[in-house]
Amino acid sequence: MEARIWGCRGSVAAPGPDTVRYGGNxxxxxxxxxxxxxxxxxxxxxxxxxxxxxxxxxVRTIHLFLTHLHLDHLQGxxxxxPLYDPSVFLHIWGPRSPVRDLRERVGVYMSEPxxxxxxxxxxxxxIFHDAPxxxxxxxxATVWAAAVSHQGPxxxxxxxxxxxxAYIPDHEPALGLDMDTIEPSWLSxxxxxxxxxxxxxxxxxxxxxYPSHVGWGHSSTEQVVRFAxxxxxxxxxxxxxxxxxxxxxxxxxxxxxxxxxxxxGKAPLLAYEGMTLTVGPHGQTAIRPGRTGTSRQQA
Numbered sequence: 001m002e003a004r005i006w007g008c009r010g011s012v013a014a015p016g017p018d019t020v021r022y023g024g025n026x027x028x029x030x031x032x033x034x035x036x037x038x039x040x041x042x043x044x045x046x047x048x049x050x051x052x053x054x055x056x057x058x059v060r061t062i063h064l065f066l067t068h069l070h071l072d073h074l075q076g077x078x079x080x081x082p083l084y085d086p087s088v089f090l091h092i093w094g095p096r097s098p099v100r101d102l103r104e105r106v107g108v109y110m111s112e113p114x115x116x117x118x119x120x121x122x123x124x125x126x127i128f129h130d131a132p133x134x135x136x137x138x139x140x141a142t143v144w145a146a147a148v149s150h151q152g153p154x155x156x157x158x159x160x161x162x163x164x165x166a167y168i169p170d171h172e173p174a175l176g177l178d179m180d181t182i183e184p185s186w187l188s189x190x191x192x193x194x195x196x197x198x199x200x201x202x203x204x205x206x207x208x209x210y211p212s213h214v215g216w217g218h219s220s221t222e223q224v225v226r227f228a229x230x231x232x233x234x235x236x237x238x239x240x241x242x243x244x245x246x247x248x249x250x251x252x253x254x255x256x257x258x259x260x261x262x263x264x265g266k267a268p269l270l271a272y273e274g275m276t277l278t279v280g281p282h283g284q285t286a287i288r289p290g291r292t293g294t295s296r297q298q299a
């Protein structure tokens with residue numbers, strides 16, 4: 001399985017000279033499963049460039065899994081080229097709501113006055129599904145969803161075959177508790193992350209920033225490291241970078257994460273646009289650089 005990152009910024013896109021190494025596009029990850037199936041995790045601004053590539057390749061069946069409907073995870077969907085191809089079957093999965101179904105909620109974004117094209121008018125074959133809390137099979141892989149601690153209906157995803165990738169981009173597992181004393185099974189997100197080969201996880205705040213953002217639904221550097229360790233994760237990839245953080249500041253946070261992680265196992269990595277992780281049998285993981293991150297990052 002290959003996972004390619006098309007966007008890893010949180011909250012709002014942050015292009016500019018200070019973010020060129022790690023990128024300014026918001027959350028979007030492409031998975032190519034072992035049988036060639038295409039899975040997309042979130043539809044932030046990074047999905048625009050991915051859509052053009054999929055259109056050029058003539059991909060006709062796509063599964064898009066949305067963690068939640070905050071704009072930084074949805075705002076690229078209207079610019080996703082396969083949406084406008086009548087030969088494409090686009091399956092869109094997302095969290096349940098007791099008020100409106102997923103099609104209606106996504107349709108609010110793709111309607112006047114927010115966007116000139118209504119969701120009901122796009123020509124692709126769109127099929128909407130509730131996030132698969134009981135699991136769904138895609139080729140040889142299974143995708144699972146579970147609710148996590150964040151504002152509004154929010155899920156994370158676990159994709160597994162003879163390898164496991166967990167994706168929890170917006171998450172505050174330490175809210176109201178001490179992660180060092182609670183049983184891991186009681187932690188928000190633990191069933192998704194437990195013993196994952198790769199975990200892409202929210203790392204929005206520094207430890208100094210977090211106290212003024214308690215309850216905002218995001219993690220500090222110390223919290224994401226502790227969560228990954230308590231979940232027995234093999235490779236932590238720090239994701240959902242704060243839009244205020246420059247490349248240099250992100251590398252300072254990576255250094256802090258590596259110090260907290262210690263000498264055992266694989267050191268944490270920073271997500272960056274173009275990063276491709278190949279996960280093979282028994283969790284063997286390799287990284288193809290794409291755009292370069294810091295020299296501290298090793299496969």
